[in-house]
Amino acid sequence: MKKKILFVKSLNSTFIIKDEKILRKHFYVESFLFKPGSALRLATSQFQLLFWLMFNIPKAHLVYIWFADYHSILPIVMAKVFLKKSAIVLGGMDAIKIPEVNQGVYLRPFRGLCAALSIRFCDLLIPCDESLIETVNSYAKQEPFVAGVKHLVKYFRTPYIVIPFGFDSKKWKPGTRHREKLALTVAVIKNMNKLRLKGIDLFMEVASRLPHYKFMIIGASGWATDFINENKSENVTVTGPVNNDELVEHYQRAKVYVQLSLSEGLPNVLCEAMLCGCVPVGSDVNGIPTAIGDAGFIVKKRDLKLAVAAVKAAMESEPGLSQAARERMVQHFRLDQREQKLITAIHELIK
Template identity: 40%
Template sequence: MKKKILFIFTNYSTFVKTDFEILSEKHDVIKYQFKPVKGLLKTAVQFIKLKIFLLFNILKFDAVFIWFADYHSFLPVLFSKITGKKSLLVIGGYDVANIPELKYGSLSSGLRKKLTLFSLNNTSLCIPVVENLEKKVQEIAPKAKTKTIYTGYVFDLKEEKRLPKEREKMILTVSITNNRQRFLIKGLDRFRELAEKLPNFQFCIVGVNDEAKPLFNPIPENLVLLPPLNQDELTDYYLKASFYAQFSRSEGLPNALCEAMLYGCIPLGLDVGGIPSAIEKTGLILNEWDINAVIDFIQKNHNKFAREVFSNQIKGKFDLRFRKEKLLNLI
């Protein structure tokens, strides 16, 4: 039976858009954006708008679907609970992060933490995108009901440009970066340090805006900083690079890591968020940052693997059809 779903989000990212399209195939889905703004007054205005919308409209919906637990999830979960509507809350990583020294994560400040924990404990179901996030939810919100459903990919390998095994001595990472917080959260300081220690390899970061470039000073000669690229341009880099690095301090299920593996890059990562779920036994996973262990792995394994190993890992685990089937079964 076709149902009416209220779909609440802050930023209309690729993953959010994908879930909207999945649900819209079978149901009548209405979008509501809680606009991410800075400042208490502007945030209060967004709260008031959302409260008024829910007061007049919540009874029109059969279910509420929310991306991320944060300020914006509190009222939808509360109204759903009061009216007996089903609420589904996707957990992406930021919402269970707490790095106070970087002011990062929904748990990093008092009021925000309370609203986030209420959302986790009172929604009908939390849907973490990877197992490590489910464990985190269970630790911080014991009353929460959880079910992990991976985000997924449509594998359009028209460029199954036959994943060349022999590749340049290049190590790649992708991160849209415009400030110090992002620089540190994504571990780009570690990536820069690695470039200094491995001068015989080319290092490349895609997504660095001009205002963030001074964070890399002095820039090693073998480190290239590129702005955001379109998907075709980025795919060319995935196919050239031998390794892909994900040295994040906090992470959900990293999209670029999965894409890089799909195109045959050897993955390097830390046991943070969804990184180990993507890599599993196909590459390097460190429990903590150890630059010497990374250098040793790179020097021993450049062009040593059949690139299909990494591609098949992603295809077998993160096919979008799996998420589609599971989400639709929940409604």
């Protein structure tokens, strides 16, 4: 008989759904979608989560939570009360504090307390990259700063296992068309803080210095679209979010993929682009250099000249680098690798 896992999430992103599908292959899974929002919405969601936990947790073997945030504290407390095991997947916002762009759960005292206590008292953390535990960010600001839950959570002693995200190389693959001298970046952007966090402002500056190349931003909406259109150079196009089929087509025609974020976990879009054969350019933060390795170009500091040089080098690189980018993903970031490591870790936890 399959053991029971309670799966708690606050959104239905692709990478979360992939984990849910993996677990359903090996366990009986009950899922709860926590809906954050206003204070009233949060309170309502917490009550709904509490009743759901009270009904389901007695017969469960593990509570599996995506992100440490408002929604993680109740499952952790209930797991302790009912002597059940718990695991939290760290995603990024639960491992940073960057007030300059209003990013990180620890900027709000109560929210940060919920996340910190959840991380401190859960049985296992599952970060997608070692940097979410501890890192020094020398890219985002003039002076380097320490980040990661080991720095942000007092008395941190929680066991953890790094399990990178995995990707389907049959879905994300190069096409047959000729690659354009196009640099692409993808991010969900609605406001200035998110625009700066994802490095879109620097991406636009790079584009203005390289007018003979084309640049494209995918994922902007609302205010962000207007801002980009008002400030971009003529060689930049911008579009809203697209479905995965369209995204594959864009990856297949672009020579270069650019990720100049101030902070990240392990960016899915970067890895997908590399699988499709884009030559990667990325900032030296968190999981970005882990993904790129020696198959692309790392920008060590948030500096326009360095970023321009990296994008230009990627544009003029030999075709073999495109293949190297894909091969790196296939070798180190396969979906079956995540499945194997995840299931092994869970069996070890609940045995």
